[in-house]
Amino acid sequence: MEEAVSGPEPARTDPAGRPRGGHGAGGAGPVLDAATIRQALAGVQDPELGAGLVELGMIREVAVEGSSVTVEVALTMQGCPLRTRLRADVEAAVRQVPGVEQVTVRFGLLDAEERRALMATARRRAQERAPATSLPARARVLLVTSGKGGVGKSSVAVNLAAALARPGQVVGLLDADIWGFSVPRLLGMDGRLEAAGGKIQPRRLAVGDGELRVVSMGFLAEEDTAVLWRGLKLSRAVQQFLEDVAWDGVDLLVIDAPPGTGDVPMALARLLPRSEVLVVTTPPLAAQQVAARAADLARRHHLRVSGVIENMAGFVCEHGSSYPLFGEGGGERLADALGVPLLGSVPFDPAVAVGGDRGELAVLGPGPAGSALRAIAERLRDDPQAAEAASCAGRLLDAVERAVAGVARG
Numbered sequence: 001m002e003e004a005v006s007g008p009e010p011a012r013t014d015p016a017g018r019p020r021g022g023h024g025a026g027g028a029g030p031v032l033d034a035a036t037i038r039q040a041l042a043g044v045q046d047p048e049l050g051a052g053l054v055e056l057g058m059i060r061e062v063a064v065e066g067s068s069v070t071v072e073v074a075l076t077m078q079g080c081p082l083r084t085r086l087r088a089d090v091e092a093a094v095r096q097v098p099g100v101e102q103v104t105v106r107f108g109l110l111d112a113e114e115r116r117a118l119m120a121t122a123r124r125r126a127q128e129r130a131p132a133t134s135l136p137a138r139a140r141v142l143l144v145t146s147g148k149g150g151v152g153k154s155s156v157a158v159n160l161a162a163a164l165a166r167p168g169q170v171v172g173l174l175d176a177d178i179w180g181f182s183v184p185r186l187l188g189m190d191g192r193l194e195a196a197g198g199k200i201q202p203r204r205l206a207v208g209d210g211e212l213r214v215v216s217m218g219f220l221a222e223e224d225t226a227v228l229w230r231g232l233k234l235s236r237a238v239q240q241f242l243e244d245v246a247w248d249g250v251d252l253l254v255i256d257a258p259p260g261t262g263d264v265p266m267a268l269a270r271l272l273p274r275s276e277v278l279v280v281t282t283p284p285l286a287a288q289q290v291a292a293r294a295a296d297l298a299r300r301h302h303l304r305v306s307g308v309i310e311n312m313a314g315f316v317c318e319h320g321s322s323y324p325l326f327g328e329g330g331g332e333r334l335a336d337a338l339g340v341p342l343l344g345s346v347p348f349d350p351a352v353a354v355g356g357d358r359g360e361l362a363v364l365g366p367g368p369a370g371s372a373l374r375a376i377a378e379r380l381r382d383d384p385q386a387a388e389a390a391s392c393a394g395r396l397l398d399a400v401e402r403a404v405a406g407v408a409r410g
């Protein structure tokens with residue numbers, strides 16, 4: 001544990017010049033206690049997490065001895081680059097309390113349970129600050145990401161969306177891969193988006209016994225014009241897809257995010273902090289390392305990483321033997337490193353590639369990739385943490401929205 005002591009400041013006086021402070025000021029000043037110090041610390045924010053240190057559970061201990069105060073700040077990670085700033089802010093806040101003459105700031109480390117609680121608080125705060133979108137507050141959001149292109153992220157996203165759609169569960173599919181959109185081709189859809197009632201209407205597609213509502217840049221622009229869009233416009237396009245599209249009635253939105261950690265994933269994280277991130281990777285280590293970067297983006301924006309999906313995990317021949325074409329174990333290693341579950345491994349299956357070019361979904365067919373994708377969808381459907389989040393925050397917000405709409409209608 002590291003300590004820093006700052007000694008007495010020059011004698012302090014009140015605006016009338018009388019000595020100020022308690023024990024050290026030689027008068028019957030206010031009695032210092034830990035509760036007063038905590039109150040003074042309530043305004044100190046973690047600049048990265050955007051919430052107060054007290055609220056985040058980072059003020060582990062406050063000890064007062066006479067006019068000396070010791071504060072222990074528990075950090076999220078060893079060697080946190082913000083420690084100098086946090087020390088200065090904590091010291092300054094404690095010095096504001098009359099009677100304090102000496103401040104010691106110690107640093108400790110949050111344990112796994114404390115870190116989880118901190119992330120939940122930071123996520124809640126981010127959700128409170130997030131701008132309004134047209135997506136119902138109760139709708140779950142699955143953000144399908146990868147560290148680099150070509151790992152099968154879009155194929156996984158559309159197949160999962162189709163597997164999750166069923167009667168009573170309307171699934172939206174947002175192709176946020178604005179430069180490299182492929183969702184219309186993978187679903188065998190063409191045509192244009194149309195507006196009605198002042199909102200852009202998603203295109204509807206029946207899949208199995210469910211329905212998908214799909215929005216893609218591919219329904220707005222030709223592939224060669226989309227490439228001309230640049231950073232600022234890209235994040236604006238994503239914002240528009242979330243504000244101006246009629247997503248009402250959607251219970252779950254699957255987003256095919258562009259690979260990496262550029263403008264669009266950042267905008268999505270800011271606009272939809274309730275998103276659960278799915279990281280798609282392939283078995284080789286290099287793909288894993290870049291996928292870990294995508295997961296890091298999620299962490300920095302307080303999004304919950306729900307798990308890792310390993311794609312192209314091996315080729316299963318007609319006799320049932322599996323051949324690891326691209327290596328083995330990458331998904332498991334990444335999941336371990338991130339402390340999240342490996343949701344499943346999708347084998348290399350020509351049904352995905354051939355079907356993708358014909359707009360046929362592997363998840364609706366009998367092949368090995370289809371059954372792996374159905375199993376992953378089942379796990380996602382049963383995720384208790386997601387159900388808990390949806391039941392608390394979302395339902396409450398929906399109830400408030402309905403009440404406000406009722407009042408507005410008179």
Ligand SMILES: Nc1ncnc2c1ncn2[C@@H]1O[C@H](COP(=O)(O)OP(=O)(O)OP(=O)(O)O)[C@@H](O)[C@H]1O
Nearest residue numbers: 149150151152153154155312347348349352353356
């Ligand atoms: N499990 C699989 N088995 C066989 N082929 C697959 C599998 N998953 C994806 N593919 C094929 O790999 C290629 C890349 O897939 P896809 O476009 O889904 O990747 P991506 O990660 O979304 O790439 P990008 O970000 O560049 O769009 C496609 O031709 C697709 O059909």
